[in-house]
Amino acid sequence: MSVRRLADEQPARFDFTPENKAWAEKEIAKYPPGRQASAVIALLWRAQEQSGAWLSRAAIEKVAEMLDMPAIRVLEVATFYTMFNLAPVGRYYVQLCGTTPCMLSGAEAIKQVCREKIGAPGHVTADGAFSWTEVECLGACCNAPMVQINQDYYEDLDKASFAKLLDDLAAGRPAKVGSQTGRAASEMTGGLTALASLYGVDGKGVPAIPAAASTPASPSAGPARDASDADHEAHAAAEEAHVKSVLATLPKDATPEEKANAVGARPPGIAAARDGKPDALQRVKGIGPVNEAKLNELGVFHFDQIAKWAREEIRWVGTYLAFPGRIDRERWVSQAANLAAGGVGLKDDPTSKTH
Ligand code: FES
Numbered sequence: 130m131s132v133r134r135l136a137d138e139q140p141a142r143f144d145f146t147p148e149n150k151a152w153a154e155k156e157i158a159k160y161p162p163g164r165q166a167s168a169v170i171a172l173l174w175r176a177q178e179q180s181g182a183w184l185s186r187a188a189i190e191k192v193a194e195m196l197d198m199p200a201i202r203v204l205e206v207a208t209f210y211t212m213f214n215l216a217p218v219g220r221y222y223v224q225l226c227g228t229t230p231c232m233l234s235g236a237e238a239i240k241q242v243c244r245e246k247i248g249a250p251g252h253v254t255a256d257g258a259f260s261w262t263e264v265e266c267l268g269a270c271c272n273a274p275m276v277q278i279n280q281d282y283y284e285d286l287d288k289a290s291f292a293k294l295l296d297d298l299a300a301g302r303p304a305k306v307g308s309q310t311g312r313a314a315s316e317m318t319g320g321l322t323a324l325a326s327l328y329g330v331d332g333k334g335v336p337a338i339p340a341a342a343s344t345p346a347s348p349s350a351g352p353a354r355d356a357s358d359a360d361h362e363a364h365a366a367a368e369e370a371h372v373k374s375v376l377a378t379l380p381k382d383a384t385p386e387e388k389a390n391a392v393g394a395r396p397p398g399i400a401a402a403r404d405g406k407p408d409a410l411q412r413v414k415g416i417g418p419v420n421e422a423k424l425n426e427l428g429v430f431h432f433d434q435i436a437k438w439a440r441e442e443i444r445w446v447g448t449y450l451a452f453p454g455r456i457d458r459e460r461w462v463s464q465a466a467n468l469a470a471g472g473v474g475l476k477d478d479p480t481s482k483t484h
Contacts, residue, residue: 133208135186136216143187149175153195165196169206172196173213182222182279183214211264219253219260221298224277228266234273238288246295258299271315272308281378285310285318303379305391311441313371362458369454372444376453385449392453393444396437398428408432412468414475415459423450435465 145153153172160167169192176188189207193200207213214222225243227236243250243261253260269275272284276291283294283306290309297304312318375392376383389395402408407430410421427446429435438446438456447456456462464474 133211133215135204136183139186141187143176143180143185143191145176145191146179149179157196166198166202169196169198169203170210173203173207177213182218183216211262216251217253217260219247219258221259221278221295223247223259223261224264224267225261226265226267226269226273226275226277227263228270230266230270231273231275235287236274239274239276239286239291242288242291242295246292259295272312281306284308285312303383303387303391306375306378307371311393311439311444313367313440361460365454365458368444368447368457372448372453376448385451389445389449392448393441393446394439395445395449396427396429396434396439396442399430399434400428402430408468410435412474412476413459413461413464415455415461415464420450432465432469435461436469438462 144150153168153175156168156171156175157165172192172195173184173189176192177184180188184207189203190200192198193203196203208215223243225236225239227240240263247254247259247261250262251260264277267275267277267282269282269284272282274286275282275284276286277283278294278298283291283304285308286294287309294304294309310318372392376388379388379391383391407425410416410424410429410432411418413432413435416424424430424435424446427449443456443462444453447453460475464476468474
């Protein structure tokens, strides 16, 4: 571990606010008499939060006084754990994971962006907005490379997405928390390699239309289809929850486009239907006249366009149309792929059901 020292410039004193003091006293009271030192990390953390994300000598000494500990013991704790900052940090404090999985996945390129846009590690930009440091594994290795900025994780980064993220934060624009490539949680980056029969084989985690939906119904199709439906519904619900969790971080007056941009990428559109003949998108169960018109406005006129939507594009359109999760729930992509290939959609199958 590197040597960690207190900042050269120190405030003269530190006192907890009345609210934090009351909280600290409750925290100390959780431990038996003589064991108040057990509250040291909790109190240091609250002191750090109160001081703008760093600990001064005065704050360390105040915690020592409240816990009846020698100041050197509290200083040892504060200098040992890198979660405690010993000098001021930026309003956006970037902790960049440089441990092996992130390093192998491109953390060096992320570091280069930090150097170019912020400066050396520990340097606070002139406007006080940014500073950065390299830290050990933050436990999100499946989505490497990643950084933590204040309380949020930003994952699946590359040079361009990270540079854009810093630019968005600097400009006060909404920034997308979590995976920057649109992955849900830690799903496979290259599509499914197992259980494909349950989830479909399009490699995008998009459940396929059950066989019963594109072939005449048979009595034996019922149970298998129900099992698939339950699985499918769970996938759609997870999608919806993921998108809603991102939307919850946005300002209330964000436009539909800003919301959609925060969760995905707009699919490429075309200026007009090929040969002036748009497909009847309403053959996709779930697309009515209103949504068909909105899709046309987005430059979507043909089944094969919808069939090509990637996960990020599904999220963008679903959010733009204000129904996250519904495109998965109603299997638009699989229906459109079938229709583009001359097959049927769920609307053509009288036995089909949507959820
Ligand atoms: S190695 Fe980077 S989060 Fe684990």
